[in-house]
Amino acid sequence: MKTTSSQKIKIGLFTVIGFVILFLAVFYIGNQKSMFSSTFKVYGIFRNVSGLTVGNNVRFAGINVGVVESINIVNDSSVRVDLTLNNSVKKFIKTDSKMSIGSDGLMGDKLVVIAPGGISSNTEVAEGNKLNTVNPIDVDKVINKLTKVADNAEAVTGGLASIVNKINNGKGSIGRLLNNEQIAEDLEGTVKQARKTIKGVHATTATLNEDLKAAQSNFLLKGFFKKKEKAKRDSLKKIQEAKEKAQKEREKAKKEAQERAEKEAKEKAKNNN
Known part of the structure; x- marks a missing residue:
């Protein structure tokens, strides 16, 4: 055709x-992918890259400024991530800037985020420089911990439900106390009796105080209380006299020691002359 x-x-x-x-x-x-613009390279060392892959974006201040050039395992605890960045952001990235691994939204691709820096250094980053890194959170460990917490919470909840059920059915001491009206009435009667006893003790104490005051005013017992008061005053007087005597003896001993020291000093000075 x-x-x-x-x-x-x-x-x-x-x-x-x-x-x-x-x-x-x-x-x-x-x-x-910054293939037609002037670029420079930096790298960082992570313990875990959390699913980051070659070609993922690099963000600075929320803007895509480069891509992940390569990811290489250095040893069993270190992974090197090389970045290719647009030369236009070079002046904003300092030697103390930090690399971290984030996500593009909740379920988006992984990406590298560069923090501005400039806190401890204002030196501009150079070609091939190493940047400090912030290792990502191990999501698997967090999930395992949350799972254990949830399991423990379930076990505790089940235990509490069992205890409440036993109490509601009148089992155990607390269950019998809460569900047996006779025990509750007996307990209430015991509390009332205790209150009456306390009131009686207070009343007895007040009566004894009044009787003691009345006894002190009674002419038959007045002499006994006066002798007791005089003995108390005499005892206090003797204690005070003993304190004064001890004070005088201490002052006398101190004065004698001072005089002996002065006498020895004069004799020593005389012998030296």
Whole structure:
């Protein structure tokens, strides 16, 4: 079948359009991956990259500024992550800037986030510099801990439910106390009796105090209380006299010691002369 001119024109147009679309796609992808702009490289060492892959975005101040160039295992506890960044953000990244691994939304792809820095150093980062890193949280460990907490909470809840059920059915001491009206009435009677006893003790104490005051005023016992008061005063007087005597003896001993020291000092000075 012979191809007509219109068909040739259509084929040519489709071919040109295909090349334009391919060119635009390559340009767009290259622009997203910083393939057509001036770039520089930095790296960081992580213990765990949490699913980060080569080609994931790098963000600075919420803006995509580069991509993850490579991820290599250094040893059993270190993973090196190399980044390719746009040269336009180089002046904003300092040597004390930190790399961390985050997510693009709750369920999005992993990405590297660079904190600005400039707190302890204002030196601009250079090509191939190593940046400090903040290791990501181990999600598996967190989930395991939450699972254990949930299991423990379930066990505690089940235990409490069993205890409450026994109490409601009148089992155990607390259950019998709460569900047996006779025990409750006996306990209430015991409390009332205790209150009456306490009131009686207070009344007896007040009566004894009044009787003691009355006895002190009675002329038959007045002499006894006066002798007791006099003996108390005499005892206090003797204690005070003993304290004064001891004080005088201490002062006398101190004075004698001072005089002996002065006498010895004079004799020593005389012998030296």
